[in-house]
Amino acid sequence: MKGRNIFYIYSITLVATIGGLLFGYDTAVISGAEKSLQAYLVNSLGLNSWVHGATTSSALIGCIIGGIISGIFASKFGRKKSLIIAAVLFFLSALGSSLPEFLFFTKGEPTMGVLYMFNFYRIVGGIGVGLASAICPMYIGEIAPADIRGKLVAWNQFAIIFGMLVVYFVNWGIARGQSIEWIDNIGWRYMFLSEAIPAGLFGLLLFLVPESPRYMALQGNKDKALQILTKINGLQKAKDIFNDIEETVEKSSAKLFAYGKVVIIIGILLSVFQQFVGINVALYYAPRIFESMGAAKDASMMQTVVMGLINVLFTILAIFTVDRWGRKPLLMVGSIGMAIGMFAIGGLAFFNVIGVSTLVFIIVYTASFMMSWGPICWVLISEIFPNKIRGRAVAIAVAAQWTANFLISSTYPAMMELSSAATYWFYGVMSVLSFIFVWRMVPETKGKTLEQIEKIWKK
Numbered sequence: 376m377k378g379r380n381i382f383y384i385y386s387i388t389l390v391a392t393i394g395g396l397l398f399g400y401d402t403a404v405i406s407g408a409e410k411s412l413q414a415y416l417v418n419s420l421g422l423n424s425w426v427h428g429a430t431t432s433s434a435l436i437g438c439i440i441g442g443i444i445s446g447i448f449a450s451k452f453g454r455k456k457s458l459i460i461a462a463v464l465f466f467l468s469a470l471g472s473s474l475p476e477f478l479f480f481t482k483g484e485p486t487m488g489v490l491y492m493f494n495f496y497r498i499v500g501g502i503g504v505g506l507a508s509a510i511c512p513m514y515i516g517e518i519a520p521a522d523i524r525g526k527l528v529a530w531n532q533f534a535i536i537f538g539m540l541v542v543y544f545v546n547w548g549i550a551r552g553q554s555i556e557w558i559d560n561i562g563w564r565y566m567f568l569s570e571a572i573p574a575g576l577f578g579l580l581l582f583l584v585p586e587s588p589r590y591m592a593l594q595g596n597k598d599k600a601l602q603i604l605t606k607i608n609g610l611q612k613a614k615d616i617f618n619d620i621e622e623t624v625e626k627s628s629a630k631l632f633a634y635g636k637v638v639i640i641i642g643i644l645l646s647v648f649q650q651f652v653g654i655n656v657a658l659y660y661a662p663r664i665f666e667s668m669g670a671a672k673d674a675s676m677m678q679t680v681v682m683g684l685i686n687v688l689f690t691i692l693a694i695f696t697v698d699r700w701g702r703k704p705l706l707m708v709g710s711i712g713m714a715i716g717m718f719a720i721g722g723l724a725f726f727n728v729i730g731v732s733t734l735v736f737i738i739v740y741t742a743s744f745m746m747s748w749g750p751i752c753w754v755l756i757s758e759i760f761p762n763k764i765r766g767r768a769v770a771i772a773v774a775a776q777w778t779a780n781f782l783i784s785s786t787y788p789a790m791m792e793l794s795s796a797a798t799y800w801f802y803g804v805m806s807v808l809s810f811i812f813v814w815r816m817v818p819e820t821k822g823k824t825l826e827q828i829e830k831i832w833k834k
Contacts, residue, residue, distance in 0.1 A: 379520065379608055379609055379612070380606055380607055380608075380609075383606060383607060384518070384519065384520070384523075384527070384607055386584075387515075387518055387585070388515055388518070388519070388530055390577075390580045390581060390583065391458070391514050391515050391518075391531070392511065392515075392531050392533070392534035393534065393573060393576065393577040393580065394458055394461060394462075394507035394510070394511040394531075394577060395507070395511050395512075395530075395531040395532065395533075395534030395535045396534040396537060396538035396541070396573060396577075397461075397462075397465050397503070397504070397507060397538060397570070397573055397574055398504050398507050398508050398534075398538065399534065399536060399537065399538025399540075399541075399542070400538035400541060400542045400570055401465060401500050401501075401503070401504050401538075401570060402434065402438075402504060402539070402655070403539035403542050403543065404542045404545075404546070404566055404567060404569075404570060406542075406543070407542070407543070407545075407546025407547070407550065407563070407566050408546070408563035408566045408567065409427075410559075411558050411559040411560075411562065411563040412427075412430060412431070412493075412563060413427050414559045415485055415559055415560065415563070416430065416490045416493065417490075420485060420486075420487065420490065424788045424789060424792065425788075425789060427788060428785045428786065428787065428788040428789060429785055430490070430493070430494060431784070431788075432785040433493075433494040433497045433498055433501070434497040434498060434501035435501060435777055435781035435784060435785070436498050436501060437497065437500060437501020437502040437503075437504065437505060438501040438502070438504045438505040438508070438781070439505065439774055439777040439781060440501070440502050441501060441502040441503065441504060441506045441509070442505040442508065442509055442770060442773035442776065442777045443505075443770060443774040444505075444506070444770070445505060445506050445509035445766075445769065445770045445773060446509070446766040446767040446768075446770025446771070447770070448460065448506060448510070449509070449510050449590075449766040449769075449770070450766040450767070453586050453587070453590050453594075454510050454513060454514040454517070454586060454587045454590055455514070455581060455584065455585070455586045455587070457506055458506070458507065458511065458577075458581055459578060459581050459582075460503075460506065461502075461503040461504075461507045461510070462503070462574055462575075462578030462581060463503075463578060464499055464500060464502050464503030465500055465503040465507075465573075465574035465577070466571055466574040466575055466578065467496070467499055467500075468499045468500025468501075468570070469500070469567055469568055469569070469570035470496075470568070470571060471495070471496030471499065472493060472496040472497055472500065472567035472568075473566075473567040473568035474564065475489050475490075475492040475493035475495075477492075479492065480492070483560065500570075501777075505773065505774075505777055508773055508776075508777075509769050509770055509772075509773040510769075511531050512528050512531050512753045512756060513587075513757050513765060513766070513769050514587055515528050515757065516757030516758050517587040517588065517590065517825070518587060518607065520607070520612075521822060521823060521824040521825075521827075522698065522822055524698075524754075524758060525697035525698040525702070525821065526697060526698050528750070528753055528757050528758070529690070529694040529697050529750035529751070529753075529754055530694060531750075531753060532690055532745075532749050532750030532753055533687070533690045533691065533694060533750070535749075536683070536686045536687050536690045536749065537687055538573075540684065540686065540687055542566075542569070542570075543683045544683075545566065545569050546566050549562050549565050549566055549569075550562055585603045586599075586603070588600040588601075588603040588604045588607075588620070589620055589762055589825070591603065592617070592620045592621065593763070597617075600617065600620070601614070601617050604616055604617055616824065616826075619824060619826035620762065620826065622826070630764075631764055631767055631768065633763070634761050634764070634829070634832035634833065635832060637816075638759060638761075638832045639768060639771065639772075640816075641759065641816055641817060642755075642756055642760065642768055642769075642771065642775075643771065643772055643775045644812055644816070645752050645755055645756060645772065645817070646756065646773065646776030646779065647775055647779045648748070648805065648808070648812060649748050649749075649752040649779075650776055650779035650780045650782075650783050651779055651783060651802070651805040651809075652710075652713050652717075652744065652748065652802055652806045652809060653717065653783060653799075653801075653802030653805065654741070654744050654748070654749070655780055656783060656784065656787045656802070682737065682738065682741060685738055685741065685742055685745075686742070686745045686749075687745075689742040689743075689746040690746070690749060690750055692746045693705060693745065693747065693749070693750045694750065696746075697750065697751060697754060697821075698821060698822070701821040702751050702754060702755055702817070702819060702821060703814075703817055705746065705747045705751050706747050706752075706809075706817065707747075707810055707814060708743075708747060709743045709746055709747020709748050710743075710747070710806050710807070710809045710810035710813065711743070711806075711810060712739060712742070712743025712744075712746075712747075713740050713743045713744055713748070713802075713803075713806040713809075714803050714806035714807050715736075715739060715740075715743075716737065716739040716741075716743060716803075717740055717799050717800070717802040717803035717806060718799075718800060718803040719732075719736040719739070720736045720737065720740065720799045721796045721798070721799035721800040722796070723736070724795040724796040724799060748809070755817070756772050756773070758820055758825055758828055759818075759820060759828060761828075761829040761832060762825065762826070762829065818831055
């Protein structure tokens, strides 16, 4: 489009999506370390599977906190400064999680105090994830031109999945050829420490990108907002967008329910269903699932890498179809695929069939999620809320998402002890309900500016 600075747009998006990469890296690093943590910090202290589940999922407590405060941070400090704060939290968490004995305890001697400190550092990282998960797509959505907004926000999901894939390779590389004893005592530390590298890079690069023009307009800095819009879109298009932004900033009420409760409910349910379909069970516990199928530890890590590659490929499919096919069709097709995958896995578990067929249906399930609910949920959350309430509304949706994530992930080990088949069937039922929800409640937003979407709720 004439006047549009594509290189500048993609450069800003690339920097912002490093936050997504760290989101994926931080949440998936536990997949390679969770069995070692069970041996080092849970079993050695005589603790049960509930403690193991809570330790594996402790970062999610931080994610909930980060999600809740993201609206306050985004509104008070701006999108850019909030992301810098998230980068600092990622960096501190990487260092602390790798050496939870720092200052207070003796390295190599597991105690309850070490367990508490490990969980504390994971929660710190989780707060960073919660901030990044809310603000990265919000920032990209506010920067991006309407006709490519879906694609650009979906790149954030690609970065999340790519971050998971990178850490699967890192974990596999650290564990490859090493003894179980070395991994359980030393290897898991390197897995967490490795996150410090992308965290530091993210923090430095953020100083090179601008603040969101819509945030600048909300703060009354209209000249700066127009300047940024002009650099992105060209002068004439920037003036048109700026006029629309001014209208929403000046006329909209600041109350959370100024546009009705439906838009808030849709945002919350998008978030909850994205987690209740069980995706993070497959991501966090992937090596354990493959080991239960008979794979050796390093082979299970490699199978996890293969699954990660498939996730990346299907996320790319969503990126190139979201602005062409629309949000709703992709979500509904994904729900059907996830239901098929989970019901099949549950059936195989019920009849105690373990083999290639299980792997096939895990791939069907995860591929269906990655081409639909993975990226599209974030696209919709970044765009459906009106300008004046976006920070707070996104915070509520993201906090709901991480709460649902924590509930699903922390209960998985105990649910599997009761019935593995019923566990997977539960996720299958959630997939069916997610289809009905999208069909009945979610509006199509393809090709609309954020201000045009806002008019849907005014009606």
